[in-house]
Amino acid sequence: MDDLKAWLDLQCEDRLVEPNSALGQAMASRQTHWETLTRFVSVAGAPLDNNVVERALKLFIRQRKNSLFYKTDYSAYIASVLTSLIATCIYAGINVLDYLVALQEHRAEVFADPSAWLPWTSQAHLAPP
Numbered sequence: 001m002d003d004l005k006a007w008l009d010l011q012c013e014d015r016l017v018e019p020n021s022a023l024g025q026a027m028a029s030r031q032t033h034w035e036t037l038t039r040f041v042s043v044a045g046a047p048l049d050n051n052v053v054e055r056a057l058k059l060f061i062r063q064r065k066n067s068l069f070y071k072t073d074y075s076a077y078i079a080s081v082l083t084s085l086i087a088t089c090i091y092a093g094i095n096v097l098d099y100l101v102a103l104q105e106h107r108a109e110v111f112a113d114p115s116a117w118l119p120w121t122s123q124a125h126l127a128p129p
Contacts, residue, residue: 001038059087089119 008027011017017024030037040046063083067076089096099119103110110117116124 001041005034056087056091059083085119092119094119094123 008030012019012024012027012031017027019025019028040048060083063080067079070076070079085100086096089099099122102122103117106117115121
């Protein structure tokens, strides 16, 4: 990375690249943001993309757009809660269908102690004694 920075600096300093061209502007931007653009090399194993985060955000953005077409605010609210619950189960590695069925089968217990029935804590209550 140091060699790349030195070469790019040389290109700009010696005016081997026209500063007003698209390439020159890109190189100037790189000089301004070098620290942030190369931060990934300071942490071993740091991901080079944020696709996981973008996928998670896209789910909720799509839900927000779809909620405009529900008949009532309450139905949009319920759909948002279910979307969030399903996404949480997926990211926690829990079978969504089994979890939702368990919530229905143990409805009274869920209302009595909701924190015990979160996707990542509910498995303890489902295990046979």
